[in-house]
Amino acid sequence: MAVKHTKKLFMKALNKKFATEQKVLASKGVIEENLQGQKTGYLRLGPEQSARKREFMEYAKKLEGKRGMTGYNPYVHCGGIPLGQRQLVPYKLSSTEYVVEGDDLHFVNNPAMQQMWDDIRRTIIVGLDMAHEVLQKRLGKEVTPETINNYLEILNHAMPGAAVVQEHMVETHPGLVDDCNVRIFTGDDALADEIDEQYVIDLNKLFPADQAEQIKAAIGKTTWQAIHVPTIVVRSCDGGTTSRWSAMQLCMTFIDAYNMCAGEAAVADLAYAAKHAAVLQMSEMLPARRARGPNNPGGLSFGFMADMVQTSRVRPQDPAYVSLNVVAAGSMLYDQIWLGSYMSGGVGFTQYATAAYTNDVLDDFSYYGVDFANDKYGGFNKAPKTIDVAKELATEVTLYGIEQYEAYPTLLEDHFGGSQRAAVLAAASGITTAIATGNSQCALAGWYLSMLVHKEAWGRLGFFGYDLQDQCGPTNVFSYQSDEGNPLELRGANYPNYAMNVGHQGEYAGIVSAVHAGRMDAFACNPLIKATFANPGLVFDWTNIRDCFGKGGAREFRAAGDRSLVMPAV
Amino acid sequence: MAYTPQYYPGSASVGINRRKHMSGNLEKLRDIAEADVVAIMGHRAPGADYSSTHPPLKEMGEPDCPIRQIVAPTPGAAAGDRVRYSQWTDSMYFAPSIPYFRSYWGAINCKGCDPGTLSGRQIIEARERDIEAYTKKQYDSEMTDVALCSMRGCTVHGHSLRLEENGMQFDMLARTELGKDGNVYGIKDQVGIPLDKKINLGKPMSEAEAKKRTTIFRFDGVPMGGKIGARKYDEAVEALHHMWELRSKWGYRPE
Numbered sequence: 001m002a003v004k005h006t007k008k009l010f011m012k013a014l015n016k017k018f019a020t021e022q023k024v025l026a027s028k029g030v031i032e033e034n035l036q037g038q039k040t041g042y043l044r045l046g047p048e049q050s051a052r053k054r055e056f057m058e059y060a061k062k063l064e065g066k067r068g069m070t071g072y073n074p075y076v077h078c079g080g081i082p083l084g085q086r087q088l089v090p091y092k093l094s095s096t097e098y099v100v101e102g103d104d105l106h107f108v109n110n111p112a113m114q115q116m117w118d119d120i121r122r123t124i125i126v127g128l129d130m131a132h133e134v135l136q137k138r139l140g141k142e143v144t145p146e147t148i149n150n151y152l153e154i155l156n157h158a159m160p161g162a163a164v165v166q167e168h169m170v171e172t173h174p175g176l177v178d179d180c181n182v183r184i185f186t187g188d189d190a191l192a193d194e195i196d197e198q199y200v201i202d203l204n205k206l207f208p209a210d211q212a213e214q215i216k217a218a219i220g221k222t223t224w225q226a227i228h229v230p231t232i233v234v235r236s237c238d239g240g241t242t243s244r245w246s247a248m249q250l251c252m253t254f255i256d257a258y259n260m261c262a263g264e265a266a267v268a269d270l271a272y273a274a275k276h277a278a279v280l281q282m283s284e285m286l287p288a289r290r291a292r293g294p295n296n297p298g299g300l301s302f303g304f305m306a307d308m309v310q311t312s313r314v315r316p317q318d319p320a321y322v323s324l325n326v327v328a329a330g331s332m333l334y335d336q337i338w339l340g341s342y343m344s345g346g347v348g349f350t351q352y353a354t355a356a357y358t359n360d361v362l363d364d365f366s367y368y369g370v371d372f373a374n375d376k377y378g379g380f381n382k383a384p385k386t387i388d389v390a391k392e393l394a395t396e397v398t399l400y401g402i403e404q405y406e407a408y409p410t411l412l413e414d415h416f417g418g419s420q421r422a423a424v425l426a427a428a429s430g431i432t433t434a435i436a437t438g439n440s441q442c443a444l445a446g447w448y449l450s451m452l453v454h455k456e457a458w459g460r461l462g463f464f465g466y467d468l469q470d471q472c473g474p475t476n477v478f479s480y481q482s483d484e485g486n487p488l489e490l491r492g493a494n495y496p497n498y499a500m501n502v503g504h505q506g507e508y509a510g511i512v513s514a515v516h517a518g519r520m521d522a523f524a525c526n527p528l529i530k531a532t533f534a535n536p537g538l539v540f541d542w543t544n545i546r547d548c549f550g551k552g553g554a555r556e557f558r559a560a561g562d563r564s565l566v567m568p569a570v
Numbered sequence: 571m572a573y574t575p576q577y578y579p580g581s582a583s584v585g586i587n588r589r590k591h592m593s594g595n596l597e598k599l600r601d602i603a604e605a606d607v608v609a610i611m612g613h614r615a616p617g618a619d620y621s622s623t624h625p626p627l628k629e630m631g632e633p634d635c636p637i638r639q640i641v642a643p644t645p646g647a648a649a650g651d652r653v654r655y656s657q658w659t660d661s662m663y664f665a666p667s668i669p670y671f672r673s674y675w676g677a678i679n680c681k682g683c684d685p686g687t688l689s690g691r692q693i694i695e696a697r698e699r700d701i702e703a704y705t706k707k708q709y710d711s712e713m714t715d716v717a718l719c720s721m722r723g724c725t726v727h728g729h730s731l732r733l734e735e736n737g738m739q740f741d742m743l744a745r746t747e748l749g750k751d752g753n754v755y756g757i758k759d760q761v762g763i764p765l766d767k768k769i770n771l772g773k774p775m776s777e778a779e780a781k782k783r784t785t786i787f788r789f790d791g792v793p794m795g796g797k798i799g800a801r802k803y804d805e806a807v808e809a810l811h812h813m814w815e816l817r818s819k820w821g822y823r824p825e
Binding site for chain 2: 002
């Protein structure tokens with residue numbers, strides 16, 4: 001029976017969130033029924049009830065004289081009635097012990113979130129083989145493990161912004177660019193063994209054996225450079241800079257390492273390889289109406305997003321956990337940063353996005369579904385890849401989730417917007433179907449059905465855009481014609497129907513990840529991305545997204561790209 | 571034989587009520603004065619002239635065209651009124667209406683209106699005198715319970731929140747209040763500007779009455795899918811599955 005699968009994982013978070021309200025009500029002699037009461041006494045304590053809002057107000061007071069003009073003042077809100085007419089509840093990062101204020105999850109206040117995005121846009125993958133061919137065949141140079149080691153030593157000097165070859169050059173302060181590094185990876189174990197270990201992303205050590213074999217088989221004997229330019233560079237410029245910055249330093253390094261002529265035509269071959277022919281950008285550039293260069297979030301496919309997250313190599317036995325971490329990464333990047341800032345602006349998007357990675361709600365709904373499906377079909381990736389399975393699982397999970405919201409009014413209150421609930425219910429349905437069937441089109445069908453069941457149950461869904469994206473969405477599953485569909489792995493933030501709605505894109509990335517985690521695949525879309533983000537030199541912790549967001553919120557995370565080294569002390 | 575639209579499936583009260591809302595054949599429960607409805611809407615002072623965005627159509631010398639011959643303008647359009655709105659927030663704790671059904675009601679029954687459906691609010695825009703009439707219909711009918719539903723132009727937050735201890739839907743701006751006489755009073759307009767006088771909106775429905783009239787499926791009312799471990803789909807789910815499957819397999823061309 002399905003009842004046995006209910007774990008109510010969200011109860012701990014709800015008890016923490018509503019503890020203040022319960023305590024205050026109890027002190028006033030008003031006894032809260034429990035988290036299941038449908039009525040409560042609203043305390044209307046205003047912004048002062050929140051430690052973070054108090055901090056904001058105190059800081060704003062300090063700034064008054066300095067700024068010479070008005071600034072933060074929550075009492076200008078709606079005719080003088082400020083936020084906090086209900087309890088301003090904190091948020092528990094799902095599956096972690098971190099409990100932070102909602103404000104701490106806005107990316108402006110959370111350095112870990114910023115670093116996650118910085119780590120993507122400062123990354124470029126460049127193949128080494130094409131350059132080696134130029135060196136060997138055109139220039140007659142010898143390329144050996146020794147020359148590669150020498151090259152990598154020079155490159156890790158040059159890539160952060162230091163000079164080689166030329167005299168009297170300016171350079172960047174090593175303390176400002178210490179996060180920059182270049183490592184290589186290859187499917188050729190013999191070559192990897194010959195490279196100084198400080199320069200290697202060791203697939204055999206970082207991945208479980210079966211995953212390492214899958215990745216090495218996919219990469220073959222080719223060799224790739226995982227390049228992470230300094231965070232401070234992309235924060236001053238943008239993601240489109242990354243390939244240019246890296247290409248310049250790569251070329252200079254080749255000239256130095258292989259004693260080339262600085263102006264000979266062969267350098268153009270190396271530059272072409274470094275800028276175009278051997279390059280994998282993290283995301284595609286966008287068309288003019290949303291114009292952004294490559295390595296900006298709008299062009300990032302769900303498959304790549306799924307592969308960037310590294311939970312799959314540290315906890316492969318738990319595909320739901322893997323996909324929930326991808327949901328967190330994707331929700332933050334696509335909703336909070338891409339739609340919420342590049343495309344829109346303001347603060348509302350954070351509220352939507354956090355629902356997917358806080359308070360163990362999506363966790364509870366997803367594990368319910370996965371357990372239900374496992375029970376019925378005997379394990380991950382065992383269910384038939386059919387529309388009937390999508391129908392059964394998505395309906396069950398959505399009805400389960402709806403029932404939890406109804407039975408626990410504080411849970412409903414926590415996800416007080418329909419877009420939050422729609423995202424979570426549909427994501428749980430999609431993740432469940434994904435893990436059960438190992439097929440992203442079935443999973444996507446489950447997502448869309450969940451949206452319809454939800455709308456029909458409560459007569460409400462999300463905001464306007466859900467009419468198009470979700471109610472019309474079933475028409476673009478089970479089709480690979482480019483104008484009607486696309487494998488979910490290859491869809492992304494700029495897929496036509498997905499280009500406007502919060503609460504979707506991160507979840508789609510999670511569903512992609514769930515499909516392949518359920519199949520025990522080493523990667524979802526691209527082995528080069530999976531290997532690159534295994535680089536231990538990255539600043540953000542790509543193995544545990546939600547924990548790292550919690551660290552950022554709790555002010556325990558130190559990001560790169562800090563300028564304080566070259567500024568007066570505060 | 572006259573055609574009777576089959577608006578919605580289901581024999582449980584929720585399906586029946588949904589059909590009622592769509593058909594516009596609703597019971598009138600109260601009679602709020604037009605001037606009071608206008609005051610709560612907050613677009614013009616009761617009794618003031620309507621602002622217009624163009625002269626009356628009759629004075630505009632419109633070109634002759636078959637569509638104009640077929641479609642009679644609404645009173646607001648004929649007069650050249652500006653377009654204004656009314657927006658409702660309906661509690662998920664058994665409010666009689668829900669956003670999509672307010673929209674369906676509007677789209678089917680209210681000429682010249684533009685409904686917009688969100689999760690926490692539902693807006694209808696129309697020419698000013700038309701929207702005033704449509705709003706009064708909503709206020710007076712069984713679509714509305716004055717404790718569980720309220721007009722909120724902004725700061726709509728409340729549909730999913732627990733009710734106040736007195737059974738009122740939470741409203742950050744406290745636009746309505748429950749009086750000691752058991753009546754609900756409007757004290758601020760849609761956007762939270764205090765009214766010159768309190769407006770008596772009448773008594774709220776009892777919980778049993780709200781449950782009887784509601785259009786929302788809930789596990790503690792009429793469940794749509796039974797309960798965990800004991801699934802029993804309402805006819806609405808069966809119809810939905812059918813539609814979803816056809817749409818998934820054949821897009822919009824189910825040949």
